[in-house]
Amino acid sequence: MPCATKGEASPPVTTPVGRDGCLCVVTWQTAGRMSLQTCALESAADALVFLRNNLPGIALCGLWVDMQKCSEEEHRQVLQLLYPNMQPSHVEAVLANDMYDVVELQPTEGEYVVGCLSCSPSHGGPFPAATAMSRAEFGCEEGVLCSFVCSERVLLTLHTAPFAGLAELFRHVLRDNSQWPMSMSAILCTLVCYTCELSLPDPTALIGEVDCIDEMMLLVAPGKRDQTDMLRRVALLRRHLSALNRKLQEKAKLISEMTGPAMRTxxxxxxxxxGYMYREALEGLSQVLSRLECAQDTLDHANLNFMYAITMRMSQTSAGCDRQVMIVNKIATICLPAILVASLFGMNCKVQWVADDCDSLYPFWTIVALMIVWMAALLFQPVRDLIREKGG
Known part of the structure; x- marks a missing residue:
């Protein structure tokens, strides 16, 4: 169990790692010494033995225990050792680890705060050996949940894998607390601010894609395939924006709770x-949230324009069909008298231009010619309009 006094900004280069990737790092500062002391232990059992044997006999100024990939029972034993007066509901909430970006204060019986942070996964860490093994074993690509319990002198963090901000937090503690008393509230504030800042997305690419969608929305062809592809892209963008917005809103709510009236007392x-650090982190979140809201508004307007374009095309198609029906009705009206006259030739009645009753068929052909001339004169304009309607 290598333990050392650390007054430097960097953690040790080599750190023991258990076979299952378990790692427990204990950092403390005694009241009589300003320098920090750090122990990296291979298992939670070693950490429990170390804490039971060493902590009761010293006057602590501050203690931080970080446990990575330990079992639920080991977490429970450490919680009972460090926080003997913790409420059972809080113990179960810390062990369940089913909610994130939440915090709750217990103002009586020891005055502690419990919560859980949603952190971005990290490919690095304060201890490279442990980080490499954990990344290879877990393959963490989704968020890492970090539960914490903090009192005025003791901080406990529980997580299953390294997360972004953990290395910076270790360096910050080793550098800034080597000459000053170790403050658990400052370490907790740094943990919350680091994880929030490192989980902030860069919305530039997303906003650029939204702008591209907005520009090409009115240029989409009325084909079914193009419209389906555009609607699918809009749905994916809206889902992505909603997920990011919900994630940042939860972190903004967490920071607001950390600076609420109950916490300030x-x-x-x-x-x-x-308070300044929390407000700066909240301002950074608010700036990204405002940009995401602008992108969401732009996407909504683009979607409305797309729907308006579809409605306009449908209205134009309906108007074109109405015009074509009107032209066809006009043609039918013009042809109706000629059809009635022509139907007389097929009826069982005698007409004066039948060859058996007349010496010549000139009257018949005269009537046919008049019908043709009359229909040609009247059908010219409707037929031309119909051809133009079909071609245009």
Whole structure:
């Protein structure tokens, strides 16, 4: 169990790692010494033995225990050792780990705060050996949940894999607390701010794609395939924007709770500089949220324009069909008298231009010619309009 006094900014280069990837790092500062002491342990059992044997005999100024990939029972034993007066509901909430970006304060019986952070996965960490093994074994590509319990002198963090901000947090603690008393509220504030800042997405590419959709929306051909592809892209963008917006809103709510009236009366954010740090992190979240809201509005307007374009094309098609029906009705009206006259030739009645009754068929052909001339004169304009309608 290598333990060392650390006054430097960098953690040790080699760190023991258990076979299952378990790693427990204990960092503490005693009241009589300003330098930090750090122990990296291979298993939670070693951490429990170390804490039971060493902590009762020293006057702690601050203690931080970080546990990675340990079992639920080991977490429970450490919680009972460090926080003997913790409420059973809080213990189960920390172990369940089914909610994230939440925090709850227990103002009595020890005054502690419990919560869980949703962190971005990291390919690095404060201890390279442990990080490499954990990344190879877990393959963490989704968010990592980090549960924490913090009192005025003790901080416990529980997670299954390294996450973005953990390395920076270790370096910050080793550098800034080597000459000053170790503050658990400051470490918790740094943990929350780091994880929030490192989980902020870069919305530039997403906003650029939304702008492209907005520009090409009115240029989409009325074909069924093009419309389906465009609607699918809009749905994917809207889903992505909604997921990012929900994630950032939850983190903004968490930071707001960390600076709420109940927290300002306790050790969590009683110090003035901690409030400044929380507000700066909240401002960064608000800026990204405003850009995402603008992108969401642009996408909604583009979708409305697309639907308006479809409605306009449908209206134009309906108007064209109405015009064609009107022209066909006009043609039928013009042809109706000629059809009635022509139907007389097939009826069982005698007409004066039948060859048996007349010496000549000139009257018959005269009537046919008049019908043709009359229909040609009247059908010219409707037929031309119909041809133009079909061609245009």
């Amino acid at each position: 306790t050790f969590v954010s009683r110090e003035l500089h901690l």
